Amino acid sequence: MGISVNHISKSYKNVKALQDISFEVKKGELFGLIGPDGAGKTTLFRILTTLLFADEGNATVAGYDVVVEYKSIRNSVGYMPGKFSLYQDLTIEENLEFFATIFGTTIEENYDLIKDIYVQIEPFKDRRAGKLSGGMKQKLALCCALIHKPKVLFLDEPTTGVDPVSRKEFWEMLKRLQEKGITILVSTPYMDEAALCDRIALIQDGKILEIDTPEAIVEHFPKQIYNVSANNMYQLILSLNDYEHNHSVYPFGEFVHYTDSRTDFNPEELKTFLETKDLSNIHIDKTVATIEDTFMELAK
Amino acid sequence: MKRFIGFIKKEFYHIFRDKRSLFILFGMPIAQILLFGFAITNEINNVDIAILDHSKDTTTEEIINKIAASEYFSIKQIIEKESDIESIFKKGKVKAVLNFEKDFSKNLIKDNNATIQIITDATDPNTANTITNFVGSILQKYQKDLNKEITIVYQIIPESRMVYNPELKSVYMFVPGVMTIILMLVSAMMTSISITREKELGTMEILLVSPLKPFQVIIGKVFPYIFLSIINAVVIVVLSIFIFKMPVQGSLFLLGLESVLFIISSLALGILISTISASQQTAMMVSLMGLMLPVILLSGFIFPISSMPLPLQIISNIIPAKWFIIILKGIMLKGVGIQFIWKETLILLGMTVFFIALSVKKYKIRLE
Amino acid sequence: MNNNKVIQVEGLTKMFGDFTAVNAITFEVEKGEIFGFLGANGAGKTTAMKMLIGISKPTSGKANVAGFDVYSNAEDIKKNIGYMSQKFALYDDLTVRENITFFGGIYGLSRKRIKEKSNALIEELGLENVANKLVGALPLGWKQKLSFSVSLIHDPKIVFLDEPTGGVDPITRRQFWELIYKAANKGTTVFVTTHYMDEAEYCDRVSIMVNGKIEALDTPKKLKEQFKAENMNDVFLKLARG
Numbered sequence: 001m002g003i004s005v006n007h008i009s010k011s012y013k014n015v016k017a018l019q020d021i022s023f024e025v026k027k028g029e030l031f032g033l034i035g036p037d038g039a040g041k042t043t044l045f046r047i048l049t050t051l052l053f054a055d056e057g058n059a060t061v062a063g064y065d066v067v068v069e070y071k072s073i074r075n076s077v078g079y080m081p082g083k084f085s086l087y088q089d090l091t092i093e094e095n096l097e098f099f100a101t102i103f104g105t106t107i108e109e110n111y112d113l114i115k116d117i118y119v120q121i122e123p124f125k126d127r128r129a130g131k132l133s134g135g136m137k138q139k140l141a142l143c144c145a146l147i148h149k150p151k152v153l154f155l156d157e158p159t160t161g162v163d164p165v166s167r168k169e170f171w172e173m174l175k176r177l178q179e180k181g182i183t184i185l186v187s188t189p190y191m192d193e194a195a196l197c198d199r200i201a202l203i204q205d206g207k208i209l210e211i212d213t214p215e216a217i218v219e220h221f222p223k224q225i226y227n228v229s230a231n232n233m234y235q236l237i238l239s240l241n242d243y244e245h246n247h248s249v250y251p252f253g254e255f256v257h258y259t260d261s262r263t264d265f266n267p268e269e270l271k272t273f274l275e276t277k278d279l280s281n282i283h284i285d286k287t288v289a290t291i292e293d294t295f296m297e298l299a300k
Numbered sequence: 301m302k303r304f305i306g307f308i309k310k311e312f313y314h315i316f317r318d319k320r321s322l323f324i325l326f327g328m329p330i331a332q333i334l335l336f337g338f339a340i341t342n343e344i345n346n347v348d349i350a351i352l353d354h355s356k357d358t359t360t361e362e363i364i365n366k367i368a369a370s371e372y373f374s375i376k377q378i379i380e381k382e383s384d385i386e387s388i389f390k391k392g393k394v395k396a397v398l399n400f401e402k403d404f405s406k407n408l409i410k411d412n413n414a415t416i417q418i419i420t421d422a423t424d425p426n427t428a429n430t431i432t433n434f435v436g437s438i439l440q441k442y443q444k445d446l447n448k449e450i451t452i453v454y455q456i457i458p459e460s461r462m463v464y465n466p467e468l469k470s471v472y473m474f475v476p477g478v479m480t481i482i483l484m485l486v487s488a489m490m491t492s493i494s495i496t497r498e499k500e501l502g503t504m505e506i507l508l509v510s511p512l513k514p515f516q517v518i519i520g521k522v523f524p525y526i527f528l529s530i531i532n533a534v535v536i537v538v539l540s541i542f543i544f545k546m547p548v549q550g551s552l553f554l555l556g557l558e559s560v561l562f563i564i565s566s567l568a569l570g571i572l573i574s575t576i577s578a579s580q581q582t583a584m585m586v587s588l589m590g591l592m593l594p595v596i597l598l599s600g601f602i603f604p605i606s607s608m609p610l611p612l613q614i615i616s617n618i619i620p621a622k623w624f625i626i627i628l629k630g631i632m633l634k635g636v637g638i639q640f641i642w643k644e645t646l647i648l649l650g651m652t653v654f655f656i657a658l659s660v661k662k663y664k665i666r667l668e
Numbered sequence: 669m670n671n672n673k674v675i676q677v678e679g680l681t682k683m684f685g686d687f688t689a690v691n692a693i694t695f696e697v698e699k700g701e702i703f704g705f706l707g708a709n710g711a712g713k714t715t716a717m718k719m720l721i722g723i724s725k726p727t728s729g730k731a732n733v734a735g736f737d738v739y740s741n742a743e744d745i746k747k748n749i750g751y752m753s754q755k756f757a758l759y760d761d762l763t764v765r766e767n768i769t770f771f772g773g774i775y776g777l778s779r780k781r782i783k784e785k786s787n788a789l790i791e792e793l794g795l796e797n798v799a800n801k802l803v804g805a806l807p808l809g810w811k812q813k814l815s816f817s818v819s820l821i822h823d824p825k826i827v828f829l830d831e832p833t834g835g836v837d838p839i840t841r842r843q844f845w846e847l848i849y850k851a852a853n854k855g856t857t858v859f860v861t862t863h864y865m866d867e868a869e870y871c872d873r874v875s876i877m878v879n880g881k882i883e884a885l886d887t888p889k890k891l892k893e894q895f896k897a898e899n900m901n902d903v904f905l906k907l908a909r910g
Binding site: 035036037038039133134160161162163164165168189190191192204232233234235237250251252253254292295296299300 | 708709710807808809834835836837838839840842845846849850852853863864865866869870887888889899900901904905908909
């Protein structure tokens with residue numbers, strides 16, 4: 001019994017936050033909701049954690065209906081809202097103790113589950129949450145969300161505003177939690193984190209673009225992508241946009257990711273074209289698609 | 301129960317770790333009561349006056365001596381002619397001039413009628429009024445003494461007497477008002493701020509998703525403030541008794557019960573405010589503008605309700621503070637028991653129940 | 669002074685009491701370069717940048733920005749740089765046009781010049797239909813592009829971008845980078861502070877700050893080779909974990 005979402009729609013005044021969203025998360029799965037700010041991720045989380053009503057559709061979490069059986073859901077899910085919602089003026093230990101007591105449990109009772117994470121912040125347990133770094137806040141917030149042994153864990157953008165080291169550690173922790181049988185729904189705006197999930201849903205403007213495993217999503221990319229580089233980035237982008245056969249042109253770090261609209265594309269031909277545009281040091285190499293390429297292709 | 305205690309423990313951590321709320325909680329009551337007690341006052345004390353005596357006879361001398369001897373006035377200057385009156389006021393040296401007519405004693409004996417003109421500087425009307433009254437009462441007393449000697453039997457002397465606050469000590473009037481304001485402020489503003497703070501932080505979302513029931517969250521949030529408000533009420537009463545020698549005529553127990561009732565009604569208002577405001581700032585603004593101003597202006601604390609225009613008099617009825625001030629004055633100054641204030645108590649109780657019901661109904665178990 | 673070096677920093681240090689927030693950093697940025705200034709939260713990025721834009725006095729060291737000394741000519745620096753931050757960019761309750769006019773006014777542009785600039789800018793960003801709408805009603809990505817263009821309104825020599833593109837969708841983000849490339853191509857130096865490592869891949873050169881010191885400074889390509897890493901994120905991880 002994981003999560004089941006059926007044709008959920010939700011609007012605020014004239015903004016359609018979610019449009020006919022459906023997906024299933026299996027028990028024990030690590031499912032990622034990948035999309036930029038404003039895609040509707042937080043709204044969906046709030047509906048699933050019983051904080052909001054959907055306009056249409058229904059959903060179940062851990063087998064309970066989000067509207068009728070909201071009390072059962074509130075007892076069996078852990079929720080970590082977007083900003084790490086901690087009491088800034090309480091210490092690490094006091095925060096954790098508080099969340100343990102309101103869920104009718106104690107730190108000792110469920111220490112096993114949080115131990116891996118808690119030992120990392122335990123040396124600072126008398127420090128106030130407001131004085132912690134982003135990474136430590138994130139770990140504390142996760143401990144607080146786990147303290148009552150939830151069956152399903154909702155993490156809304158847990159890695160936003162956190163440095164790369166903490167991000168990496170955080171994903172490692174999620175993997176370990178998953179092994180303990182907890183179903184995890186996590187949202188993130190970072191495409192590079194998608195690969196760490198079992199399955200992902202790409203979401204933009206309240207619509208789901210695709211649902212699949214990260215590998216399958218990348219494999220299904222319809223075109224061959226080329227890394228193109230030259231001596232002047234800006235000229236290169238302008239020139240590629242001018243090229244009549246281009247399908248997509250996206251700067252991608254030190255390269256431009258280029259796809260051609262033809263099936264019989266010859267890189268040499270493009271190179272010649274670029275040379276006529278006064279570009280030099282031109283390299284055109286095949287490369288593999290990333291989640292981000294897929295996202296842009298689907299959102300186009 | 302364990303959940304509840306855990307919750308309350310957390311609330312106390314918040315309060316004691318936040319300097320701002322600590323100041324509002326404990327600094328404000330003391331500062332306010334001292335401020336109203338010492339600085340802002342209706343009493344007059346050694347007011348400077350001038351004398352223009354056209355008679356210079358024994359009677360005027362006696363009256364002047366009596367006035368000079370009172371603690372209310374000090375004679376700053378003796379002037380000689382009418383034209384000096386204007387200039388002495390303009391210089392702002394004195395607040396009043398007593399002008400004795402010519403042949404004061406003679407007229408008094410011959411016609412039984414002599415005139416003193418009391419000219420006051422009415423730029424400060426309250427003080428001017430008080431000066432006139434005080435001079436009047438000194439004169440009356442003198443007249444009474446005079447009449448005793450002369451024994452004219454058939455004379456009716458009107459006499460007014462101030463009751464309950466015979467010394468016209470303004471601090472006695474202010475204590476109930478200040479107590480009302482502080483209890484209101486601490487209870488309503490502090491709770492509304494502390495609830496909206498959780499909304500801002502996002503912790504309210506977690507509390508909502510937890511198995512805690514809405515009323516448990518509410519009670520947990522307000523309980524510490526009930527406790528602290530009671531301490532405040534005690535501090536205020538103790539301060540007024542020991543520093544301002546204010547007598548509390550009625551039962552302290554009744555006073556306590558009525559205060560708790562008022563505190564609860566204010567807390568319910570605080571919860572109500574928190575349900576309509578999304579940020580701490582809004583909550584603070586609404587509490588100050590929506591509660592404090594009406595309490596100060598319309599509760600009868602500063603401006604007597606009976607002298608307000610009718611529409612405002614009607615509006616004043618829906619302000620809980622009005623009824624609490626009546627109750628407080630009744631218990632503290634008049635020493636009455638519940639039999640005289642049951643009506644006000646019942647009104648306050650009704651309002652409290654109404655606010656609680658409304659705020660529980662308004663408190664959402666979901667967002668939006 | 670070499671005219672091509674628009675930022676020259678030598679041994680720049682900032683102490684807060686006993687705490688050294690920025691520890692003797694040294695680097696140079698050339699005209700038209702896109703320079704990435706990376707580091708974790710609390711590594712000292714923001715403190716260093718505040719010194720460069722003339723709003724915080726260094727404890728010691730030398731720094732020259734846009735030809736002016738940070739100790740003696742802080743006011744001149746402010747006139748010659750643009751600044752955009754994720755936290756504060758534009759007024760939500762003013763329209764697009766009003767925002768442009770306001771910021772143009774701040775930098776002392778003439779009325780005529782503001783009008784020209786506004787029209788050019790609105791056309792370039794394709795905002796004709798929303799020019800008189802409140803900025804608050806625009807999507808995040810549009811706001812960021814507008815805010816970047818507004819920071820260039822007085823043709824500054826250097827523009828400082830403080831965590832510019834967090835949270836926007838990938839396509840809008842690329843449009844944003846195209847704007848940055850364009851500005852750099854015209855000779856504007858772009859100084860980007862960020863803790864998103866994938867953003868670093870777009871820069872000509874990057875420096876990585878750890879605990880107040882610059883621990884690495886090179887092109888993304890060379891850094892990746894040096895640390896045998898696949899991407900800048902791995903470079904950072906290796907650097908931060910020692």
